[in-house]
Amino acid sequence: MAMLGYSFYPVHPGEVIKDEMEARHISQRAFARQVNVSYTALNELLNGKRPLTPTTALMFEAALDIPADALMNIQTKYTMQTVRQDRSILSWLARIPRVAAML
Numbered sequence: 102m103a104m105l106g107y108s109f110y111p112v113h114p115g116e117v118i119k120d121e122m123e124a125r126h127i128s129q130r131a132f133a134r135q136v137n138v139s140y141t142a143l144n145e146l147l148n149g150k151r152p153l154t155p156t157t158a159l160m161f162e163a164a165l166d167i168p169a170d171a172l173m174n175i176q177t178k179y180t181m182q183t184v185r186q187d188r189s190i191l192s193w194l195a196r197i198p199r200v201a202a203m204l
Contacts, residue, residue: 111178111179111182111183112178113149113176114173114176115149115153116149117172118165118167118172119148119168121165122147122165132185135164140173152176153173155169
């Protein structure tokens with residue numbers, strides 16, 4: 102998977118945001134109040150238990166100056182890598198026949 106632009110372990114965008122907040126010495130509670138989201142929702146996102154949405158990506162861009170598009174790309178890669186490791190999905194996909202173009 103490394104040649105597809107994926108790391109060995111999926112990286113959730115919350116990890117990136119959490120690292121940035123820690124580097125800036127911003128507490129989760131203070132940040133949650135500042136951007137008007139619940140502490141629980143923010144904490145779940147930062148710990149990879151909740152996906153990043155376009156709205157929250159824009160919120161982080163406004164507050165931390167981290168490009169929303171970059172965060173959403175990380176979320177997409179995380180989601181795809183996580184799904185590609187799901188054995189039940191892989192089993193289901195293996196049963197789908199390939200469709201070849203007719204010349």
